[in-house]
Amino acid sequence: MAGTLRRVRTLAGAAPLFILWALPLLLALGMLAPALADGEAWGLLLAHPQLVPGLALSLFTGGAAALLALLLSLLLLAGLHGSRVWPLLQGASAAGLALPHLAFAIGFGFLVMPSGLLARLIVGGDAPPAWLSVQDPWGLSLTLALAMKEVPFLLTAAFGILARGDAATRLEGELRAAASLGHGRGSAWLRVLLPQLLHQLRWPLLIVFVYGATVVDMALVLGPAQPPTFAVVIWHALNDASPEANRMGLAGTLLLTLVLALALGLVGLLAAALKLPLRRLLSAGPSLLAAPRASARIAGVMLLAVMAASLLLLLVLSLAPRWPYPAVVPPALDLAAWRTMAAAPQPLWLSLGLGLAAAGAAVAMAVLWFETQPRTRDGVVLGLAVLSLALPQLAVAGGQYRLFLDLGFAGTLAGLFLAHLAPVASYVLIVLVGPWRAFDMRYVQAARALSASPRRVLLAVKLPLLKAPLLTAAAIGFAVSVVQFVPAQLVAAGRFATLPMEAVTLSSGGNRPLIAAFALALALPPLLAFLAAARLGRPRWR
Amino acid sequence: MALILTDAAITLSGKPLIRPFSLRVEPSETVTLMGPSGAGKSALLAFIAGDLASPFAASGTVTLDGASLDGLPPERRRIGRLFQDDLLFPHLTVMENLLFGMPRGKPEERLARAEAALAEAGLAGFGPRPPHTLSGGQRARVSLLRALLAEPRAMLLDEPFGKLDAPLRQAMRDVVFRNIAARGIPCLMVTHDAADVPEKGRVLLLKDGEVRDA
Numbered sequence: 001m002a003g004t005l006r007r008v009r010t011l012a013g014a015a016p017l018f019i020l021w022a023l024p025l026l027l028a029l030g031m032l033a034p035a036l037a038d039g040e041a042w043g044l045l046l047a048h049p050q051l052v053p054g055l056a057l058s059l060f061t062g063g064a065a066a067l068l069a070l071l072l073s074l075l076l077l078a079g080l081h082g083s084r085v086w087p088l089l090q091g092a093s094a095a096g097l098a099l100p101h102l103a104f105a106i107g108f109g110f111l112v113m114p115s116g117l118l119a120r121l122i123v124g125g126d127a128p129p130a131w132l133s134v135q136d137p138w139g140l141s142l143t144l145a146l147a148m149k150e151v152p153f154l155l156t157a158a159f160g161i162l163a164r165g166d167a168a169t170r171l172e173g174e175l176r177a178a179a180s181l182g183h184g185r186g187s188a189w190l191r192v193l194l195p196q197l198l199h200q201l202r203w204p205l206l207i208v209f210v211y212g213a214t215v216v217d218m219a220l221v222l223g224p225a226q227p228p229t230f231a232v233v234i235w236h237a238l239n240d241a242s243p244e245a246n247r248m249g250l251a252g253t254l255l256l257t258l259v260l261a262l263a264l265g266l267v268g269l270l271a272a273a274l275k276l277p278l279r280r281l282l283s284a285g286p287s288l289l290a291a292p293r294a295s296a297r298i299a300g301v302m303l304l305a306v307m308a309a310s311l312l313l314l315l316v317l318s319l320a321p322r323w324p325y326p327a328v329v330p331p332a333l334d335l336a337a338w339r340t341m342a343a344a345p346q347p348l349w350l351s352l353g354l355g356l357a358a359a360g361a362a363v364a365m366a367v368l369w370f371e372t373q374p375r376t377r378d379g380v381v382l383g384l385a386v387l388s389l390a391l392p393q394l395a396v397a398g399g400q401y402r403l404f405l406d407l408g409f410a411g412t413l414a415g416l417f418l419a420h421l422a423p424v425a426s427y428v429l430i431v432l433v434g435p436w437r438a439f440d441m442r443y444v445q446a447a448r449a450l451s452a453s454p455r456r457v458l459l460a461v462k463l464p465l466l467k468a469p470l471l472t473a474a475a476i477g478f479a480v481s482v483v484q485f486v487p488a489q490l491v492a493a494g495r496f497a498t499l500p501m502e503a504v505t506l507s508s509g510g511n512r513p514l515i516a517a518f519a520l521a522l523a524l525p526p527l528l529a530f531l532a533a534a535r536l537g538r539p540r541w542r
Numbered sequence: 543m544a545l546i547l548t549d550a551a552i553t554l555s556g557k558p559l560i561r562p563f564s565l566r567v568e569p570s571e572t573v574t575l576m577g578p579s580g581a582g583k584s585a586l587l588a589f590i591a592g593d594l595a596s597p598f599a600a601s602g603t604v605t606l607d608g609a610s611l612d613g614l615p616p617e618r619r620r621i622g623r624l625f626q627d628d629l630l631f632p633h634l635t636v637m638e639n640l641l642f643g644m645p646r647g648k649p650e651e652r653l654a655r656a657e658a659a660l661a662e663a664g665l666a667g668f669g670p671r672p673p674h675t676l677s678g679g680q681r682a683r684v685s686l687l688r689a690l691l692a693e694p695r696a697m698l699l700d701e702p703f704g705k706l707d708a709p710l711r712q713a714m715r716d717v718v719f720r721n722i723a724a725r726g727i728p729c730l731m732v733t734h735d736a737a738d739v740p741e742k743g744r745v746l747l748l749k750d751g752e753v754r755d756a
Contacts (some may be wrong), residue, residue, distance in 0.1 A: 170627070170629075173625060173627060173629045174629050174631060176591075176593055176616070176623070176625075176629075177623065177625065177629040177631075178617075178631075178642070178643075179591075179592075179593060179615070179616035179617045180591060180616060180617075180621060180622055180623040180643075180689070180692075180694075180698075181617075181622075181642055181643025181688065181689070181692045182617050182618075182620065182643055182645075182692055183617050183642075183643070184615065184617045185615075185617075187617075188617075191642070192631055192633075195633045196632070196633050199633070279638070282634060282638060282642070283634065283637070283638040283639075283641035283642050284641075284646065285641065285642075285643075285644055285645060285646035285647070285652070286617070286642075286643055286644075286645065286646070286692070288617055288618065290615075
């Protein structure tokens with residue numbers, strides 16, 4: 001009897017996560033299988049004139065952005081680790097992480113475009129300079145914006161590695177040992193910390209590369225148009241009214257996935273070939289190379305300045321009905337754009353509502369899973385979560401779109417919710433598993449010994465003690481939901497509009513104040529969610 | 543090649559932790575500084591090594607080999623250190639750990655020196671192994687070899703036997719003090735355990751901020 005009850009409890013605990021997240025994801029990936037054998041779609045795709053230049057652009061923007069973001073992150077880490085500004089770097093990274101890609105892209109575009117603030121400050125004159133600073137044919141502005149936006153992500157991943165368990169103390173000790181062996185701080189960083197850090201940063205780096213090579217919303221705002229990146233080519237095909245173009249789009253998502261896998265394989269081979277010479281460098285003997293403190297400070301300040309200026313520019317632009325070139329400040333300010341947005345607030349409410357619902361559901365499902373399943377089963381859901389995030393978003397979204405079309409979910413609120421829930425639950429599971437499984441079970445044993453029921457243990461002991469990671473996971477989930485564009489746009493099928501959809505649609509038009517207001521409206525909820533999580537998550541007993 | 547401290551003093555958050563004292567450690571001599579936890583023993587070693595960090599602060603001068611070390615970063619002082627943990631770099635093999643601090647030179651000569659040192663310490667053939675495959679005693683010996691192969695001009699030992707069990711502790715003490723004496727360098731060791739004190743050499747006591755002969 002007890003055994004049956006336990007089995008029922010285990011099944012019931014796994015059911016929501018399986019039905020609402022795992023099953024749709026697996027089925028969505030399964031929907032891609034027929035595209036593999038769709039000869040006609042592959043024929044159309046291989047004959048597409050933008051195939052080769054688009055793929056080359058995607059690989060370049062993704063690869064260069066990942067490399068640049070890595071180099072910038074390492075410079076900041078090596079130069080500022082152990083210095084007084086280290087806590088500042090951590091705070092700035094958290095804020096930068098909360099800033100949505102799309103909002104940053106729009107703000108950055110306004111900053112560097114020929115009639116943007118930078119040109120007004122540096123060049124002036126009567127007419128904007130003939131800069132190719134936005135939507136340039138080489139994808140440089142997209143690459144630069146991607147790289148800057150990914151630095152906070154890589155830094156946050158590195159902070160997590162450096163602070164994990166007793167790693168902080170051990171690594172600090174290793175740096176001291178290296179100094180006593182004649183190595184300057186820079187040399188010790190390169191030879192002791194970097195090899196250990198890089199090994200663990202490979203997954204975040206893979207996510208950065210795949211994201212950069214497959215991003216659609218940022219590419220639509222900053223990327224080149226003729227030819228666009230391959231992700232944008234696929235995007236247009238998936239959005240096309242003709243079924244042939246849709247099928248070609250699905251084949252395109254598979255091709256992009258394969259090409260990225262091939263590129264990653266080549267990078268792996270290159271890394272293996274370089275391993276031996278690099279190892280020789282590690283033990284070549286002491287070097288007095290100092291930490292790059294000055295260059296790290298300059299890079300950090302510039303990065304922060306660009307991000308802050310982009311955000312501030314959005315605010316000023318949203319309040320400026322006219323801002324003729326070359327004025328550095330707008331001649332007048334008003335709230336017209338905000339009033340226009342307030343007059344049609346449905347996208348805002350829909351995004352906020354979906355964000356709260358998806359984050360709440362994801363956290364609840366994750367807690368239910370962790371509470372009812374043995375930790376040995378975590379690998380299965382985590383594997384699926386990582387796979388769904390490491391695969392190009394277009395592939396997952398394309399499969400999901402086909403599935404929802406077949407099930408009649410496309411264009412429904414339920415479908416839109418599930419499309420948001422898929423990435424949100426993946427992130428929430430990845431963020432929560434560590435803190436939840438590392439919970440000191442002696443607290444549970446102590447509470448049970450004091451006659452507390454399992455429900456009371458969960459509500460009165462476990463949840464309050466895990467408040468901080470729960471709120472952080474919810475904030476991350478909310479932020480991920482609010483910025484969803486590709487899967488949401490496909491599944492919404494024109495019947496619903498969320499904030500990112502509106503922002504992307506507006507960005508191709510000329511109403512700058514309204515574009516800026518929408519971009520800012522997109523940026524604020526995640527920032528507020530992270531702030532709230534940080535504030536509410538503070539333990540009362542400290 | 544004496545290690546000399548002149549009017550050395552340490553403060554913690556502005557409050558005196560060790561009042562000014564002077565000390566001279568002769569070549570081949572090991573001076574042991576004993577005292578309770580929190581007395582400032584490790585902070586004093588960090589001051590000598592050049593990496594004392596806030597909220598600690600220090601005054602006084604450190605002289606080695608007749609030259610002042612004031613203002614020199616740790617990596618330029620050539621002072622070897624052994625810590626309570628072996629701190630072998632986990633991503634490097636035993637051999638790579640040994641080569642890490644060894645002065646630059648011809649690769650084959652450096653390799654030969656490291657291999658000879660390993661053989662002398664009873665660890666012949668251990669070079670290609672990663673540190674985590676070694677026992678605690680073997681790791682401690684590699685850590686000592688790594689410090690000595692860097693050709694330090696003085697050694698600082700920060701409770702280096704604290705995490706070893708009793709039989710291993712005795713063996714390690716013999717190896718460490720024999721090696722340091724053979725190299726003719728001064729050595730300052732801090733510990734709170736009387737069992738760590740070498741048979742020969744001075745013992746100082748740090749208590750209530752004062753350093754005096756035990």
